[in-house]
Amino acid sequence: METILFQSKFSDWPNESQIIKVKRNDKEQKEALPEIVPFDAKLMIQPTKERVNVILEGTNVGRGTGLDVMPCNNNYNTEYFDKVERRGNKITTLSVMVVACLGIHTQHRSRGMLRQLHEGDTYVVRWQYRIEAAGARSLKGHASKWGQGGGRERCAYFFWQGSKSTINEKGASALMTVELDSERGPQRQVIQGKEPAVFLHLFKGRMMVHIGKRRRRETNSQGSYRLYYIKGEIEMEACLVEVPVR
Template sequence: MLGGGSNEDVPPESTSDDDVDHERQQKRSVTLYKVSDEKNGTVHIEEIAKKPLMQEMLKTEDCFILDTGAAGFFVWIGRGSTKAEKAAAYGSAPTMEDAEPAVFKQYFSRWVDDDAQVGLGRIYSREQIAESVPVSVHLESRPPKQRRHLVQKSFGCALGFMPDDGSGQVEIFRIENFEPVLVPKETYGMFFGGDSYLLKYTYQKFNRDHYVIYFWQGNQSSQDERAAAALHAVKMDDGLCGRAVQVRVVQGREPRHFLTLFKGKMIVFMGGHASGFKNIHDHDTYDVDGTRLFHVCGTSEVDTRAVQVPEETKSLNDDDVFVLETPKQTFIWYGKECCDEERAMADNVASLVSPGRSPVKINQGGEPAEFWSALSGDPSEVQQVTEPTAPPLEKKLIHCFENVAGEFIVEEVEGFEQDDLNEDDVMIVDTGDEVYCWIGKDASRQEKEKTFQYATKYVKSDMTIREDTTVIRVPEAREPPSFKALFPSWDDNMFEVTSDGSARGPLPRACKRQEGKMG
């Protein structure tokens, strides 16, 4: 009946197409089509773009069809589209312009709602934003676009993760020869982009010690060094009986809470410490000719930081403030679009990176010749910054695991609640701005060790384009308030805690819709 063949021609399971793999591939092939009658009065459907998609591709005078592969189709109806276009596009429940659901927006790399309080991918309420906004910053007096822009570029990432006000005890270790070495306190806040670091943060709540372990990965640090930082974060947590919250931090994507630990005195230098391995900048030196350029970010004495950038005109942008140190003078350069808060904080940064000098303050367009002569490139190369945006995403609970064939499987739990957290597994709660990895008390050692690998694979498999998302590892019964707030209702008694602070497991009523959902 098959027209020939034999048993020997049937490939083994390991080399045959995998259904789950096929579905994941289908999900990744997202295509946008335009439905238009502008050509000869007849309706045409044409492909516009594939992933990544931008909000500005949707034109109000047309209709569009979004094919998400295995997840189905969306029909977007522009306000100015014609009856013929609407009739041709209809075929499933329509999505009207200015009324798009979050599940539609998540397929776009850029999406802005004028009235939204948005972090980098997550909608935050005014109350949540207010909790982490310095008193000196008056967001409500600004128009929505300006307010959102300031939050996104200067406040740091993972705005929802604020376990305390940053007034606890900090210990910092730099990875040298793949081992953690304690950093002198007088250098706290100074990081090298060619290195990776461990930070142990201890704070008190309800008369009990709580811990956060950050491992910071410099953009120019080696892969082996980054892996060593992650490994020692696990070892440090083991020494605390698994009670710490672990957070992976990538240079340039520091969580707001991380920034508060340094009280406006954080500086990231180019280069790295000589640690016995081949590195792009295998030395301690971050200045070879007496000229350095620093990009100033921040809005207050709490979150201000300076990042050393190449001494080139194209490193400047019109939306920010920069400090330029030359052998003879120090300049503070104000981009024409920078805000008052950044101007005010620039003095603090200048005193840190170029102490003992009175800086010359200049506005964009009024630079002296010696300013440009210290930089390579032409003044026309100053960058114009577009608004950093990301689609507001709905929170999701994800079950990640590897099957017996070693394939990575992602399963979403719809309409999740606290009792969907399976004590035998690692579960991911994705807020859009941060990814929480919840570790059940009975999860295997292998699952615990692969937590950050699972998170990285999950983010890469997701529709939206997000690089270097903050990943927060949360042990059962040690959930921070920001994690609990993601659930419709949270019962602290569901996960009992023993006298030494470890989880004893959920009460019997927690077990379990999950088994029915996941099999």
């Protein structure tokens, strides 16, 4: 909104009114807009065919069972085969322990409450398992002796962090994992909603995530009804997640 008197004080003041412009030909053909075509929904719902890979101590544990489950074909009995070592792995779960991180305090969960988690809390899950060679063959075609007998026992720790947990609680779960890890096993961070298949498989399809915190039961109550949705492509990896009743 500068006046002409103000603009005349500057020799290089930009003035669009003095610029000679080329008149546009309205008859010119406008650029054709791209055609909008709806995407094929069938391509969006196709399950992935990629193998589930979770590496712990240099071994691919897959889904934690030694079976390479392909939900797209309902083929649940195909053993995972290591192309490098030319054999498969049989994974046996020995024990699963869940520890709730309640601030500076810890509480070991009982077996009956093992599968009940809350989105406002953090938990440490200790998985003790054994890996044995499966499908190994000798030069004569018989089962190899290396595939017989027990394998080495291993231990891994997952610290699960709820979507509504605070930064301090997330840090406490990481510190607690270090304190509990006397075996010096691998440690993995697990974020709610992005749990790997091997983590979900530990709960045998009965994992439940509730709204609120475990210590504040009054914040979890939604009246006479509760609403959950179930997710998961495989029954043993199903999970119930509570959502607001609306």
